[in-house]
Amino acid sequence: MGFLRLAGTIRGIRSRLKTMAHCNGCIQKRVFSGGSGGIDGEDSVLPVMIVGAGPVGLTLAILLTRLGIKCAILEKNTGFSRHPQAHFINNRSMEVFRKIDALADEILRHQPLVDTWRKFIYCKSLVGPIFGLVDHMRPEDFDHSWSPVSVAHFSQYKLMRLLLKQLENIGFSVRSDYSLSSGDCKHLGLKILLGHECVSISDSKDAVSVTTRLTEAGRQVEKEFKCKFVVGTDGSASMVRKLMGIGMSGERNLQNLISVHFTSHDLGQYLMNERPGMLFFVFNTEAIGVLVAHDLTEGEFVLQLPFYPPQQEFEDFSHKACKELVFKLAGRELADVNVLDIKPWVMHAEVAERFSAFDNRVILAGDAAHRFPPAGGFGMNTGIQDAHNLAWKLASILKGTTSPSFLSTYETERRQIALFNTALSVQNFHAAMAIPAALGLDPKIANSMHRTVNNVLGAVLPTKLQKTVLDGIFRIGRMQLSDSLLNESNPVGSSRLENLRRVFEEGKSLQLQFPAEDLGFRYSSGALVPETDGSSSSSSEELPSGRRKDYIPSSLPGARLPHMEIQLLSPHLPNTNTFSTHDLSSLDKIEFLLLIAPTTESYKLAQAAFKVAEEHNVSLKVCVIWQRNATANGQSEAALSPWTNFVDVVEARNRPTADSWWDICGIADKGAILVRPDDHIAWRAKSEIRDDPVLLFKQVFRDVLRLSP
Numbered sequence: 001m002g003f004l005r006l007a008g009t010i011r012g013i014r015s016r017l018k019t020m021a022h023c024n025g026c027i028q029k030r031v032f033s034g035g036s037g038g039i040d041g042e043d044s045v046l047p048v049m050i051v052g053a054g055p056v057g058l059t060l061a062i063l064l065t066r067l068g069i070k071c072a073i074l075e076k077n078t079g080f081s082r083h084p085q086a087h088f089i090n091n092r093s094m095e096v097f098r099k100i101d102a103l104a105d106e107i108l109r110h111q112p113l114v115d116t117w118r119k120f121i122y123c124k125s126l127v128g129p130i131f132g133l134v135d136h137m138r139p140e141d142f143d144h145s146w147s148p149v150s151v152a153h154f155s156q157y158k159l160m161r162l163l164l165k166q167l168e169n170i171g172f173s174v175r176s177d178y179s180l181s182s183g184d185c186k187h188l189g190l191k192i193l194l195g196h197e198c199v200s201i202s203d204s205k206d207a208v209s210v211t212t213r214l215t216e217a218g219r220q221v222e223k224e225f226k227c228k229f230v231v232g233t234d235g236s237a238s239m240v241r242k243l244m245g246i247g248m249s250g251e252r253n254l255q256n257l258i259s260v261h262f263t264s265h266d267l268g269q270y271l272m273n274e275r276p277g278m279l280f281f282v283f284n285t286e287a288i289g290v291l292v293a294h295d296l297t298e299g300e301f302v303l304q305l306p307f308y309p310p311q312q313e314f315e316d317f318s319h320k321a322c323k324e325l326v327f328k329l330a331g332r333e334l335a336d337v338n339v340l341d342i343k344p345w346v347m348h349a350e351v352a353e354r355f356s357a358f359d360n361r362v363i364l365a366g367d368a369a370h371r372f373p374p375a376g377g378f379g380m381n382t383g384i385q386d387a388h389n390l391a392w393k394l395a396s397i398l399k400g401t402t403s404p405s406f407l408s409t410y411e412t413e414r415r416q417i418a419l420f421n422t423a424l425s426v427q428n429f430h431a432a433m434a435i436p437a438a439l440g441l442d443p444k445i446a447n448s449m450h451r452t453v454n455n456v457l458g459a460v461l462p463t464k465l466q467k468t469v470l471d472g473i474f475r476i477g478r479m480q481l482s483d484s485l486l487n488e489s490n491p492v493g494s495s496r497l498e499n500l501r502r503v504f505e506e507g508k509s510l511q512l513q514f515p516a517e518d519l520g521f522r523y524s525s526g527a528l529v530p531e532t533d534g535s536s537s538s539s540s541e542e543l544p545s546g547r548r549k550d551y552i553p554s555s556l557p558g559a560r561l562p563h564m565e566i567q568l569l570s571p572h573l574p575n576t577n578t579f580s581t582h583d584l585s586s587l588d589k590i591e592f593l594l595l596i597a598p599t600t601e602s603y604k605l606a607q608a609a610f611k612v613a614e615e616h617n618v619s620l621k622v623c624v625i626w627q628r629n630a631t632a633n634g635q636s637e638a639a640l641s642p643w644t645n646f647v648d649v650v651e652a653r654n655r656p657t658a659d660s661w662w663d664i665c666g667i668a669d670k671g672a673i674l675v676r677p678d679d680h681i682a683w684r685a686k687s688e689i690r691d692d693p694v695l696l697f698k699q700v701f702r703d704v705l706r707l708s709p
Contacts, residue, residue: 045207046072046188047398049227051198052234053080055156056366056383058163060231061192062100063391065170066587069398070189072225074212076197076234078176080164083261083341084155084294084302088278088377090518092560093384094149095679099587101169104149106162114142116296117153117278120510122435124284124481125331126271126291131435132504133277136512136548146519146551147563148580153278155294156380167192188225196223201230201243203358229394230362233383236348238368244357246364250350250422254373254429255443258314260303260322261341266334267326268299278512281432283439285478287328299336303329307344308450311467314344347373349426351418355411360404365390370418375428375510378421381518386414392590392677393527401590401617402705406527409706413526413558424517432510438499440480440492449473507547516549523558527676529683529703530557555665561679562664566625569632569648578652581661582679584623590677591619597662597669598624598648601688603639605672608693610643616701622646625661628653674700 048064050057053075064071089097089107098104118137123130142150164174176194196212199222203209207226214221232240271277271293280291292302303326305317319339327333351370356363366383390410396402433443453470461469480486486493503509524530553562565578585593594609596602606622613620622643624636628651636648651661662669670688675681682704689696701707
């Protein structure tokens with residue numbers, strides 16, 4: 001049988017699945033630009049330069065290196081930020097991290113306890129009356145029915161520490177001594193170069209040149225590095241995007257905010273004991289703000305405050321002023337507030353007009369390609385999934401499996417998702433505004449008043465007087481929250497409280513989890529074979545509702561491979577340990593996966609797929625999925641000989657009434673599913689194939705990998 005003996009743990013199963021032999025003769029060519037592109041290559045041109053050492057850039061570096069592609073990272077800052085920033089990691093991103101040496105397990109082990117962050121709380125103060133609370137977690141979020149891993153609440157800077165540790169484990173080093181000379185790409189791989197600001201990018205026939213500026217021995221110097229591809233993961237103000245002249249489209253300046261990072265063990269312990277939650281929306285007559293509890297045990301918080309320049313200035317938010325605002329929102333003074341950092345930022349909802357330049361040799365990913373309102377947590381998660389989509393495509397090109405034009409599928413696929421997630425994030429932002437609007441604090445009115453002050457008074461009054469007027473307007477607005485008005489005895493207050501209850505009852509407040517979008521997003525075109533019978537109409541074409549919708553598994557081309565618990569079917573091993581269908585693929589190789597049932601027709605289909613994959617220098621693994629309680633009899637080994645890169649598995653349904661694999665996928669057991677290296681479905685047959693299977697798979701691989709006939 002084409003599967004080695006395994007240890008008795010799930011991790012052992014995953015490890016052995018990674019090391020299965022390649023199909024005979026599947027040795028991938030390395031012909032791109034005449035260089036090896038490998039980890040040990042001696043190229044004078046670096047295969048991939050990543051600009052920006054945030055979570056997206058670090059993740060991409062891990063994925064590329066695991067695939068054997070040499071890369072390096074340039075970071076303009078001289079250190080890594082301690083500002084918590086993003087903090088919610090959705091199912092799909094956790095599935096990616098799960099494959100990086102159990103990184104997901106480490107995140108789950110170090111995150112705060114779920115019961116301390118599962119709720120959003122709306123209140124008058126952190127110690128005062130509660131308007132309402134929303135619990136965003138359901139039992140199905142933890143039972144691994146649709147995903148092998150749960151979501152997580154984990155601050156971005158802590159995630160980056162774990163990503164950096166992963167990079168160190170595979171040979172990366174962080175450098176700030178700038179000892180590399182200009183153009184020295186031979187020794188540049190596996191490096192993170194701090195203090196290198198990208199200032200220009202140019203291209204030639206054989207390479208892309210990246211010029212960086214840095215401070216060396218007290219003076220500014222420039223260095224030039226040559227590479228085959230540049231990936232800009234340098235954030236929402238991306239210099240790579242600007243240098244390429246790529247514009248952004250969408251809604252700008254949705255809201256100006258001040259972000260205050262502080263610690264208070266006093267506040268953390270109180271909230272943990274009395275009203276644990278992730279987000280606290282606080283509305284009172286003295287202040288309005290949103291408190292993000294990054295870790296109640298450690299007492300780490302970020303306070304988001306509305307900001308109205310130019311009347312308000314960043315200097316108005318001193319450490320002392322921010323500390324006083326924390327007290328006003330808390331409802332009492334706190335003994336140990338320590339303000340660590342204060343940052344202004346602007347909320348946008350925009351997507352880059354293009355995701356690439358220079359014939360797909362300069363690529364954008366993460367916030368460089370799209371910037372969303374934080375509502376719903378789609379920013380970093382979309383970026384992580386950009387990296388997952390991009391890594392295997394870059395590796396396929398650099399290893400000579402396909403041509404550089406294949407990278408056009410990255411923009412085709414990921415820009416579609418970015419546009420949808422932008423619309424959903426805007427919908428979530430408006431949902432977040434439903435609560436203050438119900439309380440008589442419609443943010444649209446506040447923004448309208450701010451524009452009026454700017455447009456009408458800006459030309460006739462000095463800025464200080466404008467600020468006085470604006471502060472007076474906002475003070476009057478906050479009086480809508482006074483106890484004398486907002487109570488059941490006051491007709492106006494009673495009506496507003498009823499509106500507030502209706503928002504909560506109808507689920508119209510801000511949501512945290514979006515399973516249908518997190519797991520159910522699907523590429524409608526790109527590196528896949530769309531179906532022609534109308535069943536491929538994309539769910540992403542639906543308008544986002546801003547409500548939580550359940551994930552529905554799908555085997556449509558472009559969809560994520562459904563998760564199901566399975567067991568090895570082997571005469572040599574007891575089939576007691578379960579693992580996920582997602583464990584059938586590995587991050588360490590560019591390998592397609594063909595899922596079939598143990599039928600004569602399907603075995604013939606697999607034989608044809610192996611033959612065509614070998615002709616195209618594509619690695620292929622076949623997984624034969626048997627029904628529950630089946631026993632191994634060597635049938636697959638005989639039917640697939642001489643090919644050995646296959647595995648027999650059996651469904652491990654927990655309930656006798658649970659759907660079979662083929663029922664979940666919505667196709668007959670004589671059908672088949674071809675899965676890409678990133679666990680998205682490239683092609684499927686819903687029933688038995690009656691055409692010549694060799695000709696069929698030749699066309700499938702040509703269409704998916706954009707190969708010449």
